[in-house]
Amino acid sequence: MSHATNITALRSDFPILAERVNGQPLTYLDSAATTQKPAAVIAAIADYYRHDNANVHRAAHALADRATAAFEEARRKVQKLLGAQRAHEIIFTRGTTESINLVAQSHGGHRLRAGDEILVTELEHHSNIVPWQLVAARKGAKVLAVRVTANGEIDLDDLDSKIGERTRIVAVGHASNALGTINPVDEIVRRAHDAGAVVLIDGAQATAHLDIDVAALDVDFYAISGHKAYGPTGIGALYGKESLLESMPPWQGGGEMIETVTIEHTTFNRLPFKFEAGTPHIAGAIGFGAAIDYLAAIDAQALANHEATLLRLVTDRLAQTEGVRLIGTARDKVSIVSFLLDGQHPHDVATLLDQQGVAVRSGHHCAMPLMQRLGIPGTVRASLGLYNSPADVDRLVRAVEKTRALLT
Numbered sequence: 359m360s361h362a363t364n365i366t367a368l369r370s371d372f373p374i375l376a377e378r379v380n381g382q383p384l385t386y387l388d389s390a391a392t393t394q395k396p397a398a399v400i401a402a403i404a405d406y407y408r409h410d411n412a413n414v415h416r417a418a419h420a421l422a423d424r425a426t427a428a429f430e431e432a433r434r435k436v437q438k439l440l441g442a443q444r445a446h447e448i449i450f451t452r453g454t455t456e457s458i459n460l461v462a463q464s465h466g467g468h469r470l471r472a473g474d475e476i477l478v479t480e481l482e483h484h485s486n487i488v489p490w491q492l493v494a495a496r497k498g499a500k501v502l503a504v505r506v507t508a509n510g511e512i513d514l515d516d517l518d519s520k521i522g523e524r525t526r527i528v529a530v531g532h533a534s535n536a537l538g539t540i541n542p543v544d545e546i547v548r549r550a551h552d553a554g555a556v557v558l559i560d561g562a563q564a565t566a567h568l569d570i571d572v573a574a575l576d577v578d579f580y581a582i583s584g585h586k587a588y589g590p591t592g593i594g595a596l597y598g599k600e601s602l603l604e605s606m607p608p609w610q611g612g613g614e615m616i617e618t619v620t621i622e623h624t625t626f627n628r629l630p631f632k633f634e635a636g637t638p639h640i641a642g643a644i645g646f647g648a649a650i651d652y653l654a655a656i657d658a659q660a661l662a663n664h665e666a667t668l669l670r671l672v673t674d675r676l677a678q679t680e681g682v683r684l685i686g687t688a689r690d691k692v693s694i695v696s697f698l699l700d701g702q703h704p705h706d707v708a709t710l711l712d713q714q715g716v717a718v719r720s721g722h723h724c725a726m727p728l729m730q731r732l733g734i735p736g737t738v739r740a741s742l743g744l745y746n747s748p749a750d751v752d753r754l755v756r757a758v759e760k761t762r763a764l765l766t
């Protein structure tokens with residue numbers, strides 16, 4: 359298959375980018391919240407509902423066969439995306455949040471004992487903190503956090519000092535949604551395994567930007583969301599090592615996840631269905647599969663170069679803009695830049711940027727412990743996707759300059 363190398367030309371694959379907002383052309387810089395969807399993904403979802411819609415794994419009729427085949431094909435696409443060895447190690451979920459809750463409730467609920475420790479970091483999204491607090495409270499376990507340095511990197515010395523014989527689970531993001539920091543997950547997996555802990559990686563912000571290979575990483579669990587990687591909302595996946603998934607009890611009961619049911623007793627279905635109670639988001643999985651195909655047709659090196667160039671450009675331009683303070687200057691970053699403008703509240707800045715057609719996110723980015731650590735209420739965050747261009751960076755910088763003039 360030939361791979362698209364002209365990344366700039368791909369912008370026209372995204373119909374929404376032709377929208378105007380507040381009377382201005384749209385400059386979409388909020389891809390870390392959710393990416394826009396290419397026409398191929400929108401078409402795959404519509405085609406499924408037009409031609410193949412039926413429930414999966416249940417009926418003997420032709421449409422049910424087609425829907426089931428398409429759904430299981432999507433699972434194999436996720437398997438390939440993550441580098442998993444077996445398709446049944448991929449569990450479809452609503453997204454990263456649900457994937458982490460599944461592991462916390464099922465694995466954590468089953469294995470944790472009073473006094474055990476779960477290690478997260480100060481960089482984590484709330485989705486990789488709160489599920490652990492819930493299970494820790496239930497089991498008498500403790501959640502500890504590794505410190506983050508002033509430039510937004512995980513302090514590996516602090517990690518070493520906090521991993522101990524009570525550590526059962528280490529849960530860490532692959533890339534930070536608030537600052538863009540790429541974490542040294544291979545090193546973290548190694549150190550956690552040396553201490554006998556299992557490792558979950560929150561891959562929400564990695565999927566669209568980084569190569570993922572769960573087998574090479576030897577990670578135990580990896581959680582992702584389709585909508586952060588050009589797929590639809592409401593669908594995501596959990597990768598889990600077969601041996602761990604086999605040892606875990608189901609976490610939700612219902613149809614699909616059973617083998618036999620009597621009023622007194624149930625035996626459970628095999629993997630992955632044991633963890634997929636109820637009718638799944640079939641169209642979502644198919645749309646996610648189409649997004650994976652879309653990404654796979656792009657030259658990975660060209661895409662990485664495009665995003666690295668944009669990140670350098672936006673970082674340099676903002677650093678040179680009067681009144682701007684960059685937050686998070688790690689060496690390795692995905693294309694996310696966080697900043698503050700003079701003493702202005704991030705929400706005020708984002709509102710004025712929106713009036714100029716520039717969509718960014720502002721606030722704590724669901725990372726309140728990180729904001730507390732950095733001593734700030736929040737940031738303005740510009741996050742870039744494959745469809746962004748130097749012209750978008752230019753519009754952002756001009757809008758920031760104008761905003762500063764308006765506010766000061």
Ligand code: C6P
Pocket residue numbers: 390391392452453454455456483485486531533534535536560562563583719723724
């Ligand atoms: N971050 C952002 O604007 P869900 O909502 O389940 O698809 O993903 C949750 C999640 C988990 N981990 C990380 C690192 C994330 O970035 C997110 C979602 C969005 O940054 C919405 S809060």
